[in-house]
Amino acid sequence: MNRSHFSRPVWRRPDRAPPPDQPIAAPERVDLAVVGGGLQGLSTAYAAACKGMSVRVIEALALGEGASGLNGGQVIPGLKYDPEWLVEHFGEARGTALADFAAGTADAVFDLIETEGLDVEHVRSGWINAAHTHTAVAAAEERNRQWRARGADVVLLNGEETALLTGVNGYLGGWLDRRGGTINPLAFTLELARLAAEVGVRIATGVRATGLRREGTGWQVETSAGQTVTARAVVVATNAYSDALVPGLARSLVPLHSFQIATAPLSDQMQATILPHGQAVSDSRRILVYYRKSPDGRLVLGGRGRMSEPRSEKDWAHLQLAMIRLFPQLEGVAIEHRWFGRVAMTPDHLPHIHEPEKGLLAVAGCQGRGVGLMTALGPRLADYVEHGDPAALPFPVSPIRPIPLHGLRQIGVGAMIAWYRMLDGFED
Numbered sequence: 001m002n003r004s005h006f007s008r009p010v011w012r013r014p015d016r017a018p019p020p021d022q023p024i025a026a027p028e029r030v031d032l033a034v035v036g037g038g039l040q041g042l043s044t045a046y047a048a049a050c051k052g053m054s055v056r057v058i059e060a061l062a063l064g065e066g067a068s069g070l071n072g073g074q075v076i077p078g079l080k081y082d083p084e085w086l087v088e089h090f091g092e093a094r095g096t097a098l099a100d101f102a103a104g105t106a107d108a109v110f111d112l113i114e115t116e117g118l119d120v121e122h123v124r125s126g127w128i129n130a131a132h133t134h135t136a137v138a139a140a141e142e143r144n145r146q147w148r149a150r151g152a153d154v155v156l157l158n159g160e161e162t163a164l165l166t167g168v169n170g171y172l173g174g175w176l177d178r179r180g181g182t183i184n185p186l187a188f189t190l191e192l193a194r195l196a197a198e199v200g201v202r203i204a205t206g207v208r209a210t211g212l213r214r215e216g217t218g219w220q221v222e223t224s225a226g227q228t229v230t231a232r233a234v235v236v237a238t239n240a241y242s243d244a245l246v247p248g249l250a251r252s253l254v255p256l257h258s259f260q261i262a263t264a265p266l267s268d269q270m271q272a273t274i275l276p277h278g279q280a281v282s283d284s285r286r287i288l289v290y291y292r293k294s295p296d297g298r299l300v301l302g303g304r305g306r307m308s309e310p311r312s313e314k315d316w317a318h319l320q321l322a323m324i325r326l327f328p329q330l331e332g333v334a335i336e337h338r339w340f341g342r343v344a345m346t347p348d349h350l351p352h353i354h355e356p357e358k359g360l361l362a363v364a365g366c367q368g369r370g371v372g373l374m375t376a377l378g379p380r381l382a383d384y385v386e387h388g389d390p391a392a393l394p395f396p397v398s399p400i401r402p403i404p405l406h407g408l409r410q411i412g413v414g415a416m417i418a419w420y421r422m423l424d425g426f427e428d
């Protein structure tokens with residue numbers, strides 16, 4: 001990938017050194033092989049090793065170069081769907097368990113950071129879903145009603161309160177979910193890797209899993225290191241970066257690009273006018289923008305980007321325009337970082353857990369809110385690997401369903417994004 005025309009993410013690396021790379025120098029035999037060293041893979045590996053399993057993580061890039069180190073660091077509890085929809089859709093028992101799981105995904109992140117004393121900047125002052133239409137306000141009211149009925153620490157905001165918290169004029173209202181917040185996602189990924197290594201997980205970076213073969217009751221993973229890893233179970237945690245390793249998996253996802261910009265550090269005076277209490281925000285547009293402040297006082301703003309890889313700084317220009325529309329006082333402030341990564345969407349907007357064959361698990365599709373979701377999912381996947389009890393998994397295991405005419409669908413998504421942007425423009 002050519003990185004010359006865009007800069008690295010704004011996120012600081014932790015002071016503590018990441019775990020030493022442990023190359024696969026000879027054939028190995030472990031309880032669990034994890035393909036992909038993002039939050040999902042590392043959280044699963046850590047939880048499995050805590051249970052006494054021997055674990056090997058195989059990561060094609062460097063740690064943090066997948067979505068987990070590139071994201072916006074917004075810790076957003078819940079799923080795209082509200083609790084009552086989950087119960088209606090999945091039935092009382094499974095739907096309630098899923099809503100409970102979704103309610104706790106932000107806790108999984110903040111609890112780990114705090115109990116393990118991870119070197120990760122974090123602010124838990126909530127996530128705001130800012131509403132720019134009356135329809136969005138009505139959706140926020142409904143969401144608020146449903147989560148409050150379950151005892152969640154959430155509150156509805158009127159237009160004035162939303163303006164005070166965001167620093168943006170023009171929202172009609174919003175919804176503050178105090179369970180959420182912000183973290184430095186790169187530091188969290190690297191610190192989780194360090195934690196995993198401390199309990200015995202061996203992590204190889206720059207090594208691609210290139211093939212999977214049944215071996216007795218387990219699996220053999222072929223790698224680009226030329227050595228194999230044989231395991232009782234394999235978790236393929238490649239998400240939006242999935243390749244052909246698991247047949248059909250990549251084609252079951254719509255990988256979108258999320259682009260981000262970060263300003264130069266802002267003066268204290270300027271910072272006081274933008275998110276003065278440190279919340280994270282996603283707006284309610286069809287093609288939403290999301291923003292927060294970084295630990296060093298920059299505005300970090302993200303949104304959808306072009307479907308193919310960026311070619312020049314101009315490919316981030318729409319975000320700069322969105323930023324000035326929200327915060328006119330930022331006109332003329334330098335943009336010091338531009339970067340992007342892949343987000344995996346699914347046609348039903350739900351994450352999917354697949355087990356195409358016994359002992360081979362793949363999880364993908366977190367719709368841009370995987371920081372909490374994937375961290376929380378790790379211990380559940382480790383439980384399932386240990387006991388094989390489907391009740392451990394929050395989502396039912398589903399077959400991999402490749403999207404028909406996948407390549408064309410991506411062109412369609414590009415056109416849809418342009419159309420939605422136009423509709424959003426009319427509503428401004």
Ligand SMILES: Cc1cc2nc3c(=O)[nH]c(=O)nc-3n(C[C@H](O)[C@H](O)[C@H](O)COP(=O)(O)OP(=O)(O)OC[C@H]3O[C@@H](n4cnc5c(N)ncnc54)[C@H](O)[C@@H]3O)c2cc1C
Nearest residue numbers: 036038039040060066067068071072074209341369370371
């Ligand atoms: C720009 C951006 C902004 C986002 N903002 C937010 C946000 O603010 N809040 C939020 O909750 N979510 C956000 N997300 C989504 C979130 O980052 C992801 O849902 C989450 O990080 C997924 O974690 P993961 O471990 O499943 O996948 P990843 O972190 O992508 O890890 C998958 C890894 O698999 C590796 N891999 C792929 N194939 C192979 C192979 N064959 N062999 C070995 N390794 C392989 C890849 O190199 C990659 O490192 C954002 C995503 C992006 C891209």
